[in-house]
Amino acid sequence: MSRLQNVFAQLQGKRAALVTFVTGGDPEPALTVPLLHALVEAGADVLEVGIPFSDPMADGPVIQMSHQRALAHGTTMGDVLAMVASFRQQDTRTPVVLMGYVNPVEAMGYAVFARACADAGVDGVILVDLPPEEATEWLAAARRAGVDRVFLLAPTSPPERITRVGEASSGFVYYVALKGVTGAAHLDIADVAKKLAVVRSHLRLPVGVGFGVQDAASARALGEVADAVIVGSALIRRLVAPEGKDAIAGARSFVAGLRAALPPRQ
Amino acid sequence: MTYDLPDARGHFGPYGGQFVAETLMGPLAELISAYETAKDDPDFQAALTRDLHDYVGRPSPLYLAERLTAAAGGARIYLKREDLNHTGAHKINNTLGQGLLAKRMGKTRLIAETGAGQHGVATATVAARLGMRCAVYMGAEDMRRQAPNVRRMRLLGADVVGVTLGSQTLKDAMNEALRDWATTVDDTFYVIGSVSGPHPYPAMVRDFQAIIGREARAQILEREGRLPDAAVACVGGGSNAMGLFYAFLEDQAVDLYGVEAAGEGLATGRHAAPLTAGARPGVLHGTRSYLMYDAHGQILETHSISAGLDYPGVGPEHAWLKDSGRARYVAVGDQQALAAFRALTHLEGILPALESSHALAYAQILARELGREKVIVVSLSGRGDKDVETVAAYEEHH
Numbered sequence: 039m040s041r042l043q044n045v046f047a048q049l050q051g052k053r054a055a056l057v058t059f060v061t062g063g064d065p066e067p068a069l070t071v072p073l074l075h076a077l078v079e080a081g082a083d084v085l086e087v088g089i090p091f092s093d094p095m096a097d098g099p100v101i102q103m104s105h106q107r108a109l110a111h112g113t114t115m116g117d118v119l120a121m122v123a124s125f126r127q128q129d130t131r132t133p134v135v136l137m138g139y140v141n142p143v144e145a146m147g148y149a150v151f152a153r154a155c156a157d158a159g160v161d162g163v164i165l166v167d168l169p170p171e172e173a174t175e176w177l178a179a180a181r182r183a184g185v186d187r188v189f190l191l192a193p194t195s196p197p198e199r200i201t202r203v204g205e206a207s208s209g210f211v212y213y214v215a216l217k218g219v220t221g222a223a224h225l226d227i228a229d230v231a232k233k234l235a236v237v238r239s240h241l242r243l244p245v246g247v248g249f250g251v252q253d254a255a256s257a258r259a260l261g262e263v264a265d266a267v268i269v270g271s272a273l274i275r276r277l278v279a280p281e282g283k284d285a286i287a288g289a290r291s292f293v294a295g296l297r298a299a300l301p302p303r304q
Numbered sequence: 305m306t307y308d309l310p311d312a313r314g315h316f317g318p319y320g321g322q323f324v325a326e327t328l329m330g331p332l333a334e335l336i337s338a339y340e341t342a343k344d345d346p347d348f349q350a351a352l353t354r355d356l357h358d359y360v361g362r363p364s365p366l367y368l369a370e371r372l373t374a375a376a377g378g379a380r381i382y383l384k385r386e387d388l389n390h391t392g393a394h395k396i397n398n399t400l401g402q403g404l405l406a407k408r409m410g411k412t413r414l415i416a417e418t419g420a421g422q423h424g425v426a427t428a429t430v431a432a433r434l435g436m437r438c439a440v441y442m443g444a445e446d447m448r449r450q451a452p453n454v455r456r457m458r459l460l461g462a463d464v465v466g467v468t469l470g471s472q473t474l475k476d477a478m479n480e481a482l483r484d485w486a487t488t489v490d491d492t493f494y495v496i497g498s499v500s501g502p503h504p505y506p507a508m509v510r511d512f513q514a515i516i517g518r519e520a521r522a523q524i525l526e527r528e529g530r531l532p533d534a535a536v537a538c539v540g541g542g543s544n545a546m547g548l549f550y551a552f553l554e555d556q557a558v559d560l561y562g563v564e565a566a567g568e569g570l571a572t573g574r575h576a577a578p579l580t581a582g583a584r585p586g587v588l589h590g591t592r593s594y595l596m597y598d599a600h601g602q603i604l605e606t607h608s609i610s611a612g613l614d615y616p617g618v619g620p621e622h623a624w625l626k627d628s629g630r631a632r633y634v635a636v637g638d639q640q641a642l643a644a645f646r647a648l649t650h651l652e653g654i655l656p657a658l659e660s661s662h663a664l665a666y667a668q669i670l671a672r673e674l675g676r677e678k679v680i681v682v683s684l685s686g687r688g689d690k691d692v693e694t695v696a697a698y699e700e701h702h
């Protein structure tokens with residue numbers, strides 16, 4: 039059983055999984071590994087680590103700035119993989135999913151990247167601008183390396199695409215809760231619940247929901263309906279503000295609050 | 305063999321495709337089906353043709369530039385006068401087509417990215433004409449160097465949104481337009497300004513611009529009684545070039561030349577010439593094509609004196625035409641382009657856009673190489689009124 043399957047199996051019937059997103063190298067490369075451990079201690083079940091990219095077209099301002107800071111520190115794909123490998127020396131249980139844009143992977147080569155992920159202890163990869171239709175080479179390389187392929191679904195995905203995305207995915211699928219970019223504010227939980235029912239009727243994998251999780255209240259509401267609640271921008275905002283405060287401590291208390299808010303299931 | 309690219313999923317060989325976030329896949333599928341229906345609908349085509357004639361002023365003339373020809377000392381140089389279109393560039397051929405399509409799809413808002421501002425002006429113009437709301441994304445650096453076009457767009461009622469992230473040029477404006485579209489897909493149509501972006505844009509924009517080459521081919525046959533030896537156009541994303549080339553693709557005797565921006569020189573790295581400078585294929589803004597990026601896959605900053613060519617990528621069909629050898633790609637630097645700008649202004653009384661000046665510079669070189677018996681058609685893609693200040697500032701500093 040993969041680490042991702044394991045987490046979802048253990049939480050089945052208990053509560054939604056908590057998935058946290060930070061960008062590798064942000065706010066500083068040296069902080070990423072300690073930050074990942076702190077997120078796990080605070081209650082994160084799955085870690086998403088962003089691969090910084092010069093043109094993060096699907097991201098809102100908070101994550102754009104996060105990519106820019108990481109790049110300003112010179113963070114590369116190789117650095118991000120090394121951070122995961124370093125994290126793995128102490129934590130062999132928590133799944134790590136890389137999330138990024140496809141050009142750095144094109145530059146490295148799909149097969150080389152997939153093998154490097156497996157070697158570093160990466161469990162799954164989300165490539166935001168690589169829909170299954172364009173992913174033939176990536177799917178083969180990732181399957182061969184034993185890395186999970188996590189694809190996205192959106193409110194605009196028609197039913198036939200939901201099936202296709204489900205067939206291409208493994209580990210879980212990432213449902214983008216709203217039309218827009220990361221960090222947007224207007225989440226309509228009733229609408230998400232309705233869409234999730236449709237999504238679930240077309241695929242069997244766990245469904246994580248992200249884009250628009252702001253605070254404990256929205257995490258609680260999504261935790262009622264999703265298999266996993268994914269938080270990114272709201273967490274990254276805690277890493278950079280307030281000025282001068284310990285970034286890791288801020289992230290830790292925020293994530294602990296989200297985790298405590300996730301409702302139990304019977 | 306007839307040329308029938310792209311394939312059903314928008315691929316030109318290994319190039320093109322749909323590399324976008326999931327949120328846009330549904331809307332793109334809708335756009336493909338709306339465009340396919342419109343393309344075969346005589347009413348849509350008739351409305352477009354009528355507007356191209358009465359509103360844009362087509363057909364644009366094919367002008368024999370006699371004094372430029374004499375100065376170059378070789379082949380006869382004909383200019384396809386897209387600068388005489390309403391709004392002053394070829395861009396309106398495309399924005400009119402996409403605007404009519406948007407209206408037909410029931411959309412009420414147009415958005416666009418723009419570099420030189422010509423595509424932004426052409427989109428704002430069509431939005432005004434069709435009674436639609438309009439937002440144009442433009443890099444802050446481009447807003448500075450193409451200020452007259454910013455004022456024009458605002459007068460036309462468009463909301464011009466400055467983009468201050470990244471290199472503050474066309475690439476960043478396109479990122480921001482994609483973000484807007486992902487948020488507003490229900491009522492908004494994204495009018496992409498070149499033969500770039502995800503399928504169906506490269507094919508659709510080419511189809512709307514193909515009127516340039518169709519007219520030019522008929523006009524040169526009438527004037528010279530034969531096809532030209534070469535067709536030359538500048539390449540930013542590549543829409544005026546694809547528009548000119550498309551009608552000649554199967555005329556193997558017509559050599560096709562795309563002219564990229566060599567900026568301060570290919571060796572300096574400060575250029576915008578992915579096809580000429582040995583860039584590799586990569587993925588940006590929804591498509592796979594030649595692309596300027598570093599060893600880690602990060603997109604490189606580009607440089608050109610002309611904002612409309614200042615882009616690290618190029619339309620996927622040009623990547624295909626380069627690999628297949630059907631078209632050749634060359635690059636012309638800032639200084640050569642400025643010299644051509646001055647030459648056309650002094651010799652013919654025509655102020656060309658700095659983008660088009662790149663094509664003119666290469667056409668003069670080619671004319672000399674080919675010699676007197678030959679004929680060249682150059683796409684004069686736009687007029688240079690917007691560039692007057694840039695040219696003055698450059699002359700002050702050099």
Ligand SMILES: Cc1ncc(COP(=O)(O)O)c(C=O)c1O
Pocket residue numbers: 393394419420421422423497498499538539540541542543544545611612613657659660685686687
């Ligand atoms: C006059 C003119 N020519 C050319 C271009 C470059 O675009 P393309 O390569 O798509 O024709 C622009 C773009 O702004 C332009 O304004």
